[in-house]
Amino acid sequence: xxxxxxxxxxxxxxxxxxxxxxxxxxxxxxxxxxxxxxxxxxxxxxxxxxxxxxxxxxxxxxxxxxxxxxxxxxxxxxxxxxxxxxxxxxxxxxxxxxxxxxxxxxxxxxxxxxxxxxxxxxxxxxxxxxxxxxxxxxxxxxxxxxxxxxxxxxxxxxxxxxxxxxxxxxxxxxxxxxxxxxxxxxxxxxxxxxxxxxxxxxxxxxxxxxxxxxxxxxxxxxxxxxxxxxxxxxxxxxxxxxxxxxxxxxxxxxxxxxxxxxxxxxxxxxxxxxxxxxxxxxxxxxxxxxxxxxxxxxxxxxxx
Amino acid sequence: xxxxxxxxxxxxxxxxxxxxxxxxxxxxxxxxxxxxxxxxxxxxxxxxxxxxxxxxxxxxxxxxxxxxxxxxxxxxxxxxxxxxxxxxxxxxxxxxxxxxxxxxxxxxxxxxxxxxxxxxxxxxxxxxxxxxxxxxxxxxxxxxxxxxxxxxxxxxxxxxxxxxxxxxxxxxxxxxxxxxxxxxxxxxxxxxxxxxxxxxxxxxxxxxxxxxxxxxxxxxxxxxxxxxxxxxxxxxxxx
Numbered sequence: 001x002x003x004x005x006x007x008x009x010x011x012x013x014x015x016x017x018x019x020x021x022x023x024x025x026x027x028x029x030x031x032x033x034x035x036x037x038x039x040x041x042x043x044x045x046x047x048x049x050x051x052x053x054x055x056x057x058x059x060x061x062x063x064x065x066x067x068x069x070x071x072x073x074x075x076x077x078x079x080x081x082x083x084x085x086x087x088x089x090x091x092x093x094x095x096x097x098x099x100x101x102x103x104x105x106x107x108x109x110x111x112x113x114x115x116x117x118x119x120x121x122x123x124x125x126x127x128x129x130x131x132x133x134x135x136x137x138x139x140x141x142x143x144x145x146x147x148x149x150x151x152x153x154x155x156x157x158x159x160x161x162x163x164x165x166x167x168x169x170x171x172x173x174x175x176x177x178x179x180x181x182x183x184x185x186x187x188x189x190x191x192x193x194x195x196x197x198x199x200x201x202x203x204x205x206x207x208x209x210x211x212x213x214x215x216x217x218x219x220x221x222x223x224x225x226x227x228x229x230x231x232x233x234x235x236x237x238x239x240x241x242x243x244x245x246x247x248x249x250x251x252x253x254x255x256x257x258x259x260x261x262x263x264x265x266x267x268x269x270x271x272x273x274x275x276x277x278x279x280x281x282x283x284x285x286x287x288x289x290x291x292x293x294x295x296x297x298x299x300x301x302x303x304x
Numbered sequence: 305x306x307x308x309x310x311x312x313x314x315x316x317x318x319x320x321x322x323x324x325x326x327x328x329x330x331x332x333x334x335x336x337x338x339x340x341x342x343x344x345x346x347x348x349x350x351x352x353x354x355x356x357x358x359x360x361x362x363x364x365x366x367x368x369x370x371x372x373x374x375x376x377x378x379x380x381x382x383x384x385x386x387x388x389x390x391x392x393x394x395x396x397x398x399x400x401x402x403x404x405x406x407x408x409x410x411x412x413x414x415x416x417x418x419x420x421x422x423x424x425x426x427x428x429x430x431x432x433x434x435x436x437x438x439x440x441x442x443x444x445x446x447x448x449x450x451x452x453x454x455x456x457x458x459x460x461x462x463x464x465x466x467x468x469x470x471x472x473x474x475x476x477x478x479x480x481x482x483x484x485x486x487x488x489x490x491x492x493x494x495x496x497x498x499x500x501x502x503x504x505x506x507x508x509x510x511x512x513x514x515x516x517x518x519x520x521x522x523x524x525x526x527x528x529x530x531x532x533x534x535x536x537x538x539x540x541x542x543x
Contacts, residue, residue, distance in 0.1 A: 176420075179403070179411040186400045193360055193394065194412035195386035195461050 018148055020269055021262070026154035028261030029161030033216040034234055035241035035253040036168060037209030043185035043248055044205040047097060047108040053235030054116035055092075055210050059085050059217025060226035061123050063134035074135040074218060078160065081218045082211045089210025093203050116231060123228035131225035134218055157219045164215055165254060168208070172250075181205060240284045246294030255296065311374040313338040313496050314359070314465055318368035321358040322520075328354035330520035331368065336465065336498060341491035343507035343528055344500040346517035347540045352500035353395055355517070356467045359498075360392050361385050372465070387414055391463025391495075395470045397454040401443035405434055408442050408453055412460040420460075427456035430486055448479035455486060466490060468499040472506055484510045504536060 038052045062084060063077050070076055096111040137156035142149050172178035183191040184201040192198050216234075217226065238253075241260055245252020260280060267276035287295065312335035322328040329351045336342055344352050357363040359370060361382040369378040377385050386392070400408050409427055413420045428435035431452040437445065442453060451471055458466055468487065472480035480503075488510045491497045501507035508514055508528045516524040516531075516539035524535035 176410065176413075179407050182403055182407070183400050183411045186402055187398055189362060190394065190398045190400070191411075192382040193362065193386065193392040194457060195383050195414055196411065197383050 016148070019150055020265055022150050022154050022158075024262040024265035025258065026151075026157040027220075027265060028258035029158045029165075030216045030219040031234075031237055031241060031257035031261050032254040033161050033164060033212045033219070035238040035245075035257040036165060036250065037212035037216075038235075038238040039242050039245075039248065039250055039253040040168075040181075040185075040205050040212075041209040042242070043250070044181065044202050045097060045101070045108070046105065047112070048105070048239075049092075049112045049209065050109060050235055051092065051096075051112040051116040051119065051231075052209070052213055052238055053231030053233065054119040055085065055088070055213035055231070056217040056220070056234045057123060057226055057228065057231040058088065058119050059214025060134055060221030060230070061127055061132065061217070061228075062214065063218040063221055064127070064132040064226065067135045073139065074137040074222060075156070075160070077135070077218060078137075078215060081214045085214025085217075086207035086211040088214075089207040090203055092210060093206035097202070097206065098199070116235075120228045120231065127228065129228060131227045132221070133225050134221035136222045137219070140222070151223075153222060160215070160219060164212060168212075177204070236281075240280065242294075243284060244287060244295050246296045249294065249296060252294055252296045256294075310337070311371075312336055313340075313373055314498075315371040315374075316359070316368065317371075319355070319358060319365060319370070320367035321354055321363045321365050323354075323363075327366070328363075328520055329358060332517075332520065332522060333368075334515065334522065334525075336496055338464070338496055339491075339494055340513060341487075341497040341511040342499070342513045342515055343504070343511040344498055344515050344517060345502075345504050345507060345536070345539060346500075348502060350517040350539070351520040352517055353469050354520075356392070356469050356498070356500055359385075359467060360390055386461055386463075389462075389464035391458035391461050391466040393451075393454045393458045393466070393468040393471060395473060397447075397450045399442040399445070399450050399453050399457070401441070403442055404439050405442060405445070405453055406438040408457055409434075409460050412457045414461060423460050423462065427459055430459070430489065431456055448475050448482065451475060451479070451483050452486070455483065455490075459490070463495060465496045465498065468497065470500060470502065472501065472503055480506060504540075 034056055041049045059081055062081055066077050096115050100107040136153045138152050141152050143152050180196045181201050183196055184198050188198050237260055241256035242253045245256030264276045314336040316334045319329055319332045346352050354363055372388055410420055433449055471483050484506050499507055511528045514528040514531050518539045523539055
């Protein structure tokens with residue numbers, strides 16, 4: 001996971017720009033789920049959830065473990081992964097956030113880092129250090145789109161992630177639960193004063209954010225494999241996506257994730273993945289120095 | 305034979321609350337009858353805001369208790385108190401800035417979609433200015449419109465007791481007049497109102513009873529139209 005292999009090997013046929021774009025969008029769609037889960041928890045709690053990357057890894061390994069039990073295409077694992085990871089999100093909130101909610105933010109930083117380490121070591125014990133692959137979402141073949149041959153998996157990732165992101169948007173914009181989640185994120189004390197059960201909303205947010213991390217794990221763990229330490233790379237990318245998109249901006253996090261993935265795939269195809277990663281971190285530093293409010297600089301108080 | 309005394313809507317007994325080492329409300333007792341409109345007056349720092357927050361549960365109590373319609377609410381969370389019938393309009397309005405006017409209102413309703421739509425219409429009828437801006441994000445509204453939104457939001461919970469904290473603060477006299485006009489019609493419709501204000505005249509004109517606070521205690525409690533000038537002076541200037 002985390003695109004540690006180069007996106008093209010010597011045996012692959014030449015890759016067109018359009019194919020690269022689709023691969024980049026697929027990777028970006030999965031990153032977007034990670035960043036979305038991260039920013040939802042950030043907004044609801046002001047807590048930076050450093051375990052988010054490890055939760056992606058956990059979702060990937062859960063899919064690996066479920067695959068022999070459910071001999072169906074990977075898409076059939078999605079509901080199970082979403083529900084199981086949502087439950088893990090509740091545990092995370094109850095164990096690592098709620099007891100510390102009145103402590104300084106650094107306490108939650110450390111508790112989520114601790115959860116990440118527990119997940120990594122638990123994964124090492126259960127699965128060993130070698131890379132594992134989850135089943136493809138559909139058949140794992142290719143699709144010919146009028147002469148353009150693209151991996152079915154890429155299209156499936158884009159479709160699944162797109163639906164999940166659209167689902168989040170619908171939930172937040174159109175439902176009373178979504179209004180309560182947004183009110184909790186914008187002003188928890190005032191939300192209480194409007195009768196919103198804020199603690200329950202925080203639990204729902206953790207469940208949703210973790211379920212989305214798990215879904216990203218399932219989507220990524222076929223192509224990019226998954227190892228117990230894969231989460232470190234992903235949390236950094238989620239962090240960069242949210243920084244680029246404007247700290248706290250939900251649409252910004254999605255756009256930021258897509259930009260990162262397109263950049264990563266594009267530079268990897270011309271140069272190499274390590275160069276792409278190096279340039280990405282350099283870009284983060286430049287953005288932090290030049291535009292600390294993010295590229296799309298929405299003021300945090302006005303966020304959706 | 306004794307005549308049964310009706311249970312007040314809100315009964316506060318020996319309420320003490322504060323921040324850190326400071327006591328802002330000091331052993332205060334007060335009862336509000338159903339349907340009353342009460343002005344809570346006093347200088348800055350008298351403890352008015354803390355009292356309202358303590359009634360709602362946003363400030364922990366150091367002593368005393370609260371009863372709503374005879375039922376103890378002292379240990380309930382703020383959200384449960386709101387569900388039991390308290391509504392709160394905070395100082396500084398505190399609308400949800402990134403949410404639309406309509407979402408700001410709807411989020412405060414505990415009811416289903418149809419009843420919510422009815423209540424929304426009622427709020428828009430009370431504040432026609434808001435109706436035209438239903439889709440606007442709340443941070444784009446003027447101060448006066450935000451105040452109306454904050455009042456409307458509190459009404460969406462169908463409160464039996466509405467607590468308002470400095471609703472005219474920072475508003476032009478015209479807008480402050482409009483806000484108090486709304487407070488008057490809310491009270492006239494039967495909702496019990498407790499409004500904390502520094503500008504006494506407007507609050508007194510909209511209410512029937514005046515409670516004066518100084519240093520966390522009540523120094524005067526009586527009809528709003530017969531408020532002795534020296535009591536007012538004492539509350540604001542320290543006698």
